[in-house]
Amino acid sequence: MTGWIFVPMLLMSIFVMELIYREVPPGWKPRAFGNTGNLPEEVAGYVVERPDFSSFKWEGEGLITLWFDDAWLSQYENAYPMLKERGYKGTIAVPTEYIGYESYLSWDQLRDLQKNGWEVTSHSVSHDCAYIEEDINNIEQELVESKRALLREGLMFDNYVTPCGKVSDELVRLVKKHYKSLRLIGHNLNVLPVRDPYTLEVIGVDLETPLIEIEWWMGEAKRKNMWLILMFHQVEDKENLYGNDIKTMNEILNAVERLDLKVVLPAEVLSIK
């Protein structure tokens, strides 16, 4: 009698285990029930495995974040190995609708970056530069749906980067409701500790930016003990208006090394009390 029940139960449990563990990339577990913020748990497809920030300690010095916007594939193929070689972690701003398309990263590549200590941040769903002029519900959709997509894919979703630096009082109110910070594109350094996490400023680096100018900003961060966020787009040997070639990227990283600026993630900086 006992055997009659035991065998089907055993088969059933093998079948369930097979379903749970099938085709899951290494290091990832299906169905996450971790830190889901205010989103329903059932949207989570993977466990959000956050980089380990426990070793981070701010000692009053100037800091730098290397923030890569729009999830270009060249950031993964070219910038990531260059940073890795130096032991630096980067941050990536993801318009969730772009993922998987040609020239952009895949979800697996984003998970790989996060697993290797990078921070993933939201950059809306559609990257529509005119979105803040839209109906309030549409704006909120961009914030909520991108966060939901990141969570579902096991990626971090705490911080938000507004497309094209667009901002309004209404947007700030919504970002405060759904995220821990808002990154703009204002041209400046950030005070440490951060006073208002919803006004983070960056220095954009593109084809036209002289290296000497970037080095000056790095020097300022070092001298004044402030936080410099450098914003990058494509990193490849092609003429992209907003991008950088590999040689320039290398020179920038050499300058970071020479000035001995600590490379940090936004989540680390925002944890400074």
Ligand SMILES: [Zn+2]
């Ligand atoms: Zn962008």
